[in-house]
Amino acid sequence: MRPVSWCLVLTLLASSVMSLSAEGEEAADSTSQNLALPSTATQLNDLRQKLADSERQRQTLVSQLQAASAEQQTIVLSRLRQENQRLKLQLKESQSVMPLRVLTEQQQWFVAGGGVALIALLCGIFASGWRRQRRQWLN
Structure with missing residues (x-):
């Protein structure tokens, strides 16, 4: 045979060996993935449950915060109304004491x-x- 054909045969042989080794690795990876799937699925379920719990806690905290801010706003509003009434009374008293200027x-x-x-x-x-x-x- 010619030297070029020997190179061609060696190249084909090397590529077939590499493809066989790649198939063997894929088979090993698929078996390890099949073994890892149940643990991954349980982790995924655990994470989903934790997410649901966190969302419930967030909702309760948001509702508590809204209730607290609404309560605080009503307190501030009542204080402002009382101060407004007090200032109106002060204005009436000061106007009654001072005579009105004609000019x-x-x-x-x-x-x-x-x-x-x-x-x-x-x-x-x-x-x-x-x-x-x-x-x-x-x-």
């Missing part, structure tokens, strides 16, 4: 300016002596 500061200044203008007009009328004189420009 604002700006209106007071306007009235004062009008009074000064009226006084100046009266002083001008009295200073002229009520006489009417015709005044003309001298050319």
Whole structure:
């Protein structure tokens, strides 16, 4: 035979040996998986039960938290209502003690300016002596 054909035969032989060894490993893996399946299934069931328990505990804690926050909100709301009533009473008391202002500061200044203008007009009328004189420009 030729040397090339010997190489071809050796390559085919090596590949067949490798495929046989791979099949043997797969068979060994499948038997070990078959043996491991029951333990994996029990672990999976245990984990599912733990998950269900954890979910139940989470739900109870969430409901307790909501109840506590609702209770706290009602307490805060009642305190705010009491404080609001107290402040309303304080406002009424302070308004009854202080007299109401008739004019604002700006209106007071306007009235004062009008009074000064009226006084100046009266002083001008009295200073002229009520006489009417015709005044003309001298050319």
